[in-house]
Amino acid sequence: MFLTKVAALTLLPVALMGGVVANSSIMLVEVDADDVHIMVPVPLSLAQVAVAFAPDEAKYVDVEEAGQYIPYLADFVDALRDVPENVMLVEVIDGDDHVQVFLEDDNLRVSVDEGHDRGATVNVRVPLASVAAMVDAYDADTNTLRTSRLVGALRAAPSGDLVHVIDGDEEVRIRMW
């Protein structure tokens, strides 16, 4: 009951902001585990505005060694965009376990299914548009990612599930509205 109230209170400002964010994405994070239900809506347009007023430490994320790989992401995206739709890039079948990696509608899809009763399923969708936008967020001179552009990269994601994990009684879902 308490969690329901928390969820309702969390959603209220989002509902009130409806007019403001009508044309923007909301990232919805839901966690269900036993008797716990958590739902956190994140209005990305407001987050982007908030970042503009944040201190510099929050505006830029130092990516350290990972920075050298980020420019290559653009090449990865280009290469993946040349792949015909629904070509199975990777498929592993091991007993009941089934792993698939493929492209669908400009998204890299990863699907893991343990197959057996109450086995875990994992579905991840990585929008290539978001990855490309993330490359733009990288500043090679300072080796940092601009937080506002990172949020923008998320906004580039089309609506639908980004992550959906079901493992027994536990379920985690991150989706774009």
Added chain:
Amino acid sequence: MTRKVLTLALGAILVLAAGTPALGQTAEWIHIRVTEDEGTNVNVNLPMSLITVAMEIAQQHVSDEAMDFGDDFDGRISFGRHHDMEVEDLRKMWQELRDAGDADYVQVEDGDETVNIYRRGERVFIEVDEDGDEKVRMQVPFSVVDVLLDGEGNELNLVGALNEMAQNNDGEVLQVNDGDTTVRIWIDDNPQG
């Protein structure tokens, strides 16, 4: 044996990746199939362009001085001076082998394990047998080695060699039969293999 299979597979992928830029439209996809009797199946179909990017990343982080890919990597690998065999020496040796005609180059018998490398016609055969039912089979057209060694100094023309292999070896790169496990690696222009 599993380690051997993985090593061979990885080696083949690296070599393939190095050869990617020249493969053009005739061989745009690399396929890997691993089948185990226990029921595990692995299918990998990757565009060469994707592996090229991976190789670009890898080459930036190769710290092994024995194999310096260099900043302007174009598929040719320079070996370090401290290597036991310079590519130039390999080139001379190859020329002598080439002139010798059909011959058995290497024969090793070590208990249940045998290794044979020999030339028949215009192909070099590499065969490894272990415990009777574990087999590695590779055949490399002569023209592939010719192209591989057509660089200068300590360079190996991997790009050209792979291009040659794709065109003259029916795209087959490696087949391993390890009793319970078979591995096949090949390249072609079909996304699904």
